[in-house]
Amino acid sequence: xxxxxxxxxxxxxxxxxxxxxxxxxxxxxxxxxxxxxxxxxxxxxxxxxxxxxxxxxxxxxxxxxxxxxxxxxxxxxxxxxxxxxxxxxxxxxxxxxxxxxxxxxxxxxxxxxxxxxxxxxxxxxxxxxxxxxxxxxxxxxxxxxxxxxxxxxxxxxxxxxxxxxxxxxxxxxxxxxxxxxxxxxxxxxxxxxxxxxxxxxxxxxxxxxxxxxxxxxxxxxxxxxxxxxxxxxxxxxxxxxxxxxxxxxxxxxxxxxxxxxxxxxxxxxxxxxxxxxxxxxxxxxxxxxxxxxxxxxxxxxxxxxxxxxxxxxxxxxxxxxxxxxxxxxxxxxxxxxxxxxxxxxxxxxxxxxxxxxxxxxxxxxxxxxxxxxxxxxxxxxxxxxxxxxxxxxxxxxxxxxxxxxxxxxxxxxxxxxxxxxxxxxxxx
Amino acid sequence: xxxxxxxxxxxxxxxxxxxxxxxxxxxxxxxxxxxxxxxxxxxxxxxxxxxxxxxxxxxxxxxxxxxxxxxxxxxxxxxxxxxxxxxxxxxxxxxxxxxxxxxxxxxxxxxxxxxxxxxxxxxxxxxxxxxxxxxxxxxxxxxxxxxxxxxxxxxxxxxxx
Amino acid sequence: xxxxxxxxxxxxxxxxxxxxxxxxxxxxxxxxxxxxxxxxxxxxxxxxxxxxxxxxxxxxxxxxxxxxxxxxxxxxxxxxxxxxxxxxxxxxxxxxxxxxxxxxxxxxxxxxxxxxxxxxxxxxxxxxxxxxxxxxxxxxxxxxxxxxxxxxxxxxxxxxxxxxxxxxxxxxxxxxxxxxxxxxxxxxxxxxxxxxxxxxxxxxxxxxxxxxxxxxxxxxxxxxxxxxxxxxxxxxxxxxxxxxxxxxxxxxxxxxxxxxxxxxxxxxxxxxxxxxxxxxxxxxxxxxxxxxxxxxxxxxxxxxxxxxxxxxxxxxxxxx
Ligand code: NA
Ligand code: NA
Numbered sequence: 001x002x003x004x005x006x007x008x009x010x011x012x013x014x015x016x017x018x019x020x021x022x023x024x025x026x027x028x029x030x031x032x033x034x035x036x037x038x039x040x041x042x043x044x045x046x047x048x049x050x051x052x053x054x055x056x057x058x059x060x061x062x063x064x065x066x067x068x069x070x071x072x073x074x075x076x077x078x079x080x081x082x083x084x085x086x087x088x089x090x091x092x093x094x095x096x097x098x099x100x101x102x103x104x105x106x107x108x109x110x111x112x113x114x115x116x117x118x119x120x121x122x123x124x125x126x127x128x129x130x131x132x133x134x135x136x137x138x139x140x141x142x143x144x145x146x147x148x149x150x151x152x153x154x155x156x157x158x159x160x161x162x163x164x165x166x167x168x169x170x171x172x173x174x175x176x177x178x179x180x181x182x183x184x185x186x187x188x189x190x191x192x193x194x195x196x197x198x199x200x201x202x203x204x205x206x207x208x209x210x211x212x213x214x215x216x217x218x219x220x221x222x223x224x225x226x227x228x229x230x231x232x233x234x235x236x237x238x239x240x241x242x243x244x245x246x247x248x249x250x251x252x253x254x255x256x257x258x259x260x261x262x263x264x265x266x267x268x269x270x271x272x273x274x275x276x277x278x279x280x281x282x283x284x285x286x287x288x289x290x291x292x293x294x295x296x297x298x299x300x301x302x303x304x305x306x307x308x309x310x311x312x313x314x315x316x317x318x319x320x321x322x323x324x325x326x327x328x329x330x331x332x333x334x335x336x337x338x339x340x341x342x343x344x345x346x347x348x349x350x351x352x353x354x355x356x357x358x359x360x361x362x363x364x365x366x367x368x369x370x371x372x373x374x375x376x377x378x379x380x381x382x383x384x385x386x387x388x389x390x391x392x393x394x395x396x397x398x399x400x401x402x403x404x405x406x407x408x409x410x411x412x413x414x415x416x417x418x419x420x421x422x423x424x425x426x427x428x
Numbered sequence: 429x430x431x432x433x434x435x436x437x438x439x440x441x442x443x444x445x446x447x448x449x450x451x452x453x454x455x456x457x458x459x460x461x462x463x464x465x466x467x468x469x470x471x472x473x474x475x476x477x478x479x480x481x482x483x484x485x486x487x488x489x490x491x492x493x494x495x496x497x498x499x500x501x502x503x504x505x506x507x508x509x510x511x512x513x514x515x516x517x518x519x520x521x522x523x524x525x526x527x528x529x530x531x532x533x534x535x536x537x538x539x540x541x542x543x544x545x546x547x548x549x550x551x552x553x554x555x556x557x558x559x560x561x562x563x564x565x566x567x568x569x570x571x572x573x574x575x576x577x578x579x580x581x582x583x584x585x586x587x588x589x
Numbered sequence: 590x591x592x593x594x595x596x597x598x599x600x601x602x603x604x605x606x607x608x609x610x611x612x613x614x615x616x617x618x619x620x621x622x623x624x625x626x627x628x629x630x631x632x633x634x635x636x637x638x639x640x641x642x643x644x645x646x647x648x649x650x651x652x653x654x655x656x657x658x659x660x661x662x663x664x665x666x667x668x669x670x671x672x673x674x675x676x677x678x679x680x681x682x683x684x685x686x687x688x689x690x691x692x693x694x695x696x697x698x699x700x701x702x703x704x705x706x707x708x709x710x711x712x713x714x715x716x717x718x719x720x721x722x723x724x725x726x727x728x729x730x731x732x733x734x735x736x737x738x739x740x741x742x743x744x745x746x747x748x749x750x751x752x753x754x755x756x757x758x759x760x761x762x763x764x765x766x767x768x769x770x771x772x773x774x775x776x777x778x779x780x781x782x783x784x785x786x787x788x789x790x791x792x793x794x795x796x797x798x799x800x801x802x803x804x805x806x807x808x809x810x811x812x813x814x815x816x817x818x819x820x821x822x823x824x825x826x827x828x829x830x831x832x833x834x835x836x837x838x839x840x841x842x843x844x845x846x847x848x849x850x851x852x853x854x855x856x857x858x859x860x861x862x863x864x865x866x867x868x869x870x871x872x873x874x875x876x877x878x879x880x881x882x883x884x885x886x887x888x889x890x891x892x893x894x895x896x897x898x899x900x901x902x903x904x905x906x907x908x909x
Contacts, residue, residue, distance in 0.1 A: 013525065014502075014503050015503060015506050016506070016507070016518055016521065016522070017502050017503060017504050017506065017507035017518050017519070017522055018502060018521070018522040018525050018526075019500035019501060019502045019522060019526060020500070020501050020502055020503075021491075021500065021501070021529075022500075022522070022525050022526050022529045023525075025529045025532075026525055026528065026529050029529070029532055037654070038652055038653035038654045039532075039536055040536060040539065040540060040543075040649070040652040040653065040654055041638070041649075041654045042532060042533070042536055043533055043536045043537040043539070043540040043565060043566075044540060044639055044640065044645060044648075044649060044652075044654060045639075045640050046533060046537075046565065047484065047537075047540070047562055047565050047640070048639055048640025048641065048642040048645060049640045050483065050484055050487055051480050051481070051483070051484055051561075051642070052480070052641070052762065052765070053476060053479075053480060053761060053762070053765045054765050055483065056454065056458070056479060056480065056483055059451065059454065059483060059486055060454070060455065060458065063451065063455065163604075163635075163767075164767075166767060166771045168771065169771070236462055236774065237769065237774040239458055240458055240459075240461065240462050240774075243455050243458040243459050243462070244459075244462070246455055247459060266448055269447075269448035269451045269452050270444045270447065270448045270451075272451055273444075273447035273448060273450070273451040273486050273489065273490045273493075274447070274490045274493050274494055274499070275490070276451070276483075276486055276487065276490055277447070277486060277487050277488070277489060277490015277491045277492075277493065277494055278490060278491070278494045278499060278500055278501060279501075280483070280486070280487035280490070280491075281487055281488070281490070281491040281500075282501060284487065285529070287640055291638070294633070294637065295596075295598065295633075295638070330503050330505065331501075331503070332501060335501060375505045427771055465738070465757070474748065474760075476759070476760070477760065540652075543648055543651065543652060544648060547647075547648055547651065547668060547706070548668065549648060549667065549668050550667040550668065550745070551667070552644050552667060552742075552743035552744065552760050552762075553743075553745070553748065553760030554745060554748075555667065555744075555745035
């Protein structure tokens with residue numbers, strides 16, 4: 001009875017547009033009160049829920065994103081990729097995807113990349129003969145790889161919540177599935193562009209020297225290497241790797257590109273602090289919700305029920321694909337993990353799924369949800385920048401969803417795509 | 429999302445300056461740890477206790493600012509289908525609940541701080557009185573409540589969209 | 590008597606098969622079974638009732654969040670300073686010294702102290718003597734520790750011990766330990782052998798283990814005072830008897846395989862996993878103890894000089 005109240009109350013608040021953290025916290029606190037438990041569990045959970053050393057990686061990686069957002073790396077990456085790929089049909093669209101993937105290797109959350117890449121490529125793509133809905137679709141799909149290609153804030157939360165999964169292990173495990181997803185999207189984008197004759201129509205193309213644009217872009221291309229390299233070598237923790245990347249980004253911005261001012265530093269600190277607050281407060285208040293679900297014994301019955309459907313490993317996986325993609329349309333990866341992992345992990349244990357691989361597979365599903373219409377976080381951002389309605393993207397974006405589903409199927413069938421890299425790196 | 433809305437009467441700059449300082453301090457402490465570890469024999473590892481508290485401060489100040497600007501993560505799909513009048517009521521409702529949620533954290537967070545004070549709880553790493561750290565929870569939750577109240581007034585006056 | 594609750598929440602750090610957590614589960618199973626379900630104890634492992642921060646367990650019990658717990662004494666030492674007695678470096682030496690403490694008058698005194706914190710002790714158990722491991726080199730003498738980053742669980746005394754030995758101490762919760770070891774953020778850690786094996790620390794690059802018994806970690810089975818007072822006298826006895834039985838099993842489990850009574854199973858398992866084990870001689874322990882003497886003396890005052898003198902006498906008597 002109290003359990004039904006918990007989920008129903010939470011669902012109603014969520015649909016009514018109440019901030020997800022508040023909905024989680026209040027539903028949890030209300031049930032602590034209904035079940036006659038000590039309400040002191042609320043402040044204790046909130047404080048202990050965020051005062052954790054591994055979570056410090058979140059604000060620091062958010063800061064990395066803010067720093068590189070302002071240095072102008074995305075623009076220089078676009079110029080280099082354009083110089084490299086040329087200007088044929090579908091070329092600029094592939095550039096957008098490639099740049100989003102590199103930006104994904106720097107920043108940790110999708111919508112930010114969606115905005116950064118969208119702002120840089122939209123005008124050029126329009127002039128080159130791409131329809132705006134197609135541009136919004138491409139940017140949103142490409143940016144969705146951001147939570148797969150390390151660093152990823154969703155992965156950090158997963159590793160903190162799941163015993164036996166470390167941040168470096170799941171970062172490495174996300175690398176090839178992320179690249180695979182990006183390639184799948186490029187294939188879809190190229191096919192559409194060739195069939196519909198998109199791109200290669202810009203009258204005023206400036207010729208870019210590959211070497212000159214490379215010299216500018218190399219600083220951005222090196223950022224993922226700085227982040228992953230330092231972590232791989234075991235020099236530093238993920239948090240410290242993020243801070244190294246912050247200082248690297250500041251160096252690039254101040255010394256190399258000379259695009260930053262002290263005012264920018266202050267503004268990026270403010271921006272990163274606000275964004276971190278938005279993420280961390282959900283984590284803090286979700287701890288109250290988790291306290292309720294776990295003490296009311298709600299988690300195991302739901303997991304047992306799903307296992308009891310007797311769909312087998314493949315059937316259950318298929319069910320999870322549909323369910324998580326749908327949830328992913330409405331919510332971001334961090335929120336989804338906080339709410340659903342307590343139920344999902346017993347299922348994974350039942351089928352003896354590797355927890356690191358399972359985390360990657362779940363994140364791929366969430367990534368797909370983030371650009372699947374009618375409702376999707378990344379698509380919303382890219383549509384706003386391209387100034388089109390979300391419905392208008394459906395004829396294009398649906399093919400990219402399909403492409404990424406194929407990539408997901410490959411990772412499900414061949415777990416080695418995820419687990420090989422952390423295995424050889426010795427972090428699994 | 430924000431941008432075109434009027435700023436609150438008490439400028440958000442107060443929180444912004446504080447949280448930028450906390451964020452910067454976190455980054456500097458972490459960087460100092462790496463540098464000293466590889467270049468010197470000195471260990472600054474004890475400072476990590478401060479970093480974690482700074483993160484709590486950033487989280488709550490960031491929440492206050494995001495509350496004032498209406499930027500928290502929520503599902504706005506269904507609300508978006510409503511009429512403007514209903515949308516206004518929905519946001520007022522959400523802000524009231526935000527005040528309730530953080531109001532509970534003010535009251536019971538204060539109670540937690542008081543317990544840690546009278547039970548003489550010391551921190552795990554440095555042995556500092558723990559209520560110096562936990563006390564930020566009720567204090568900054570109060571800031572969130574006030575920011576939510578301010579936005580509620582603006583929403584009801586039709587100033588915040 | 591008031592009405593019994595539908596469920597009594599038991600908190601413990603870690604999870605099965607660690608001896609400490611196993612003791613909590615065993616206690617709960619015994620009580621639930623022997624009371625015919627009247628007292629339904631449910632274990633929440635991993636300190637999940639307090640957001641994974643095991644040092645919050647005691648305060649949470651006093652606030653009514655938790656009803657019962659199996660504490661590691663290290664985790665309550667920051668709040669109950671007398672409990673630091675188990676952490677005085679090289680005081681206890683071995684199982685005989687440990688038993689002399691918990692079975693003797695010092696144990697009774699500690700029980701009285703903890704009872705003033707609104708929790709009633711039921712039985713003493715054992716998490717085990719804490720042994721140091723690292724990824725870099727065998728540790729035989731203090732010089733081997735120089736510059737190593739060593740994680741400790743909680744308590745300023747550990748920070749001071751490792752600083753005195755020339756190492757770099759880092760405080761970290763249990764939940765953060767594994768990623769920290771696998772990334773090399775810390776070089777080493779200190780924990781009982783049963784925990785080292787259960788958590789497969791050898792797979793986290795911990796290739797060198799030194800058995801030096803520098804401090805012990807006691808287990809403590811406790812019930813919140815109002816909860817115990819709500820039970821009938823017969824049920825109080827039942828809960829206590831079950832705690833003592835579970836504690837006995839916990840002590841046996843934490844000492845198993847370490848060479849006592851010819852049982853070398855754990856040592857053999859360590860060898861099989863390629864862990865190089867150093868067993869410190871008395872002379873080697875002396876060298877460590879000399880360096881940590883100032884820390885010992887400082888914390889003896891925190892614990893209470895009188896209590897420490899009585900403990901020293903009890904340990905001397907038991908080990909001679
Ligand atoms: Na990323
Ligand atoms: Na983990």
